[in-house]
Amino acid sequence: MTKMIKRIILFVSYIILITSGNDLKCQILYEQAFKFGKVLEWINNYYVDSIDQEKLVESAIVQLLKELDPHSSYVSKKEVE
Numbered sequence: 001m002t003k004m005i006k007r008i009i010l011f012v013s014y015i016i017l018i019t020s021g022n023d024l025k026c027q028i029l030y031e032q033a034f035k036f037g038k039v040l041e042w043i044n045n046y047y048v049d050s051i052d053q054e055k056l057v058e059s060a061i062v063q064l065l066k067e068l069d070p071h072s073s074y075v076s077k078k079e080v081e
Helices: 003-018 023-046 053-066
Strands: none
Touching: 003 023, 023 053
16 A cells, blocks of 8 residues: 555544544444545556556545535645645
């Protein structure tokens, strides 16, 4: 697993630990994050062209937040600096 995938799984695991009031919700969140990590791993290992994994994850986050509502957006570390 690449560093990015490990970071995502660690982050989600942390979120699960601090919000562990509802075990079913935590389990579902973990499964979804694990699925996302496996997709990234599959793309990294088998996609025909080389990819910028950080850029791919950033794009996924941007699209995820766009799905919420027109007021939610992602500000990257680069944009903050």
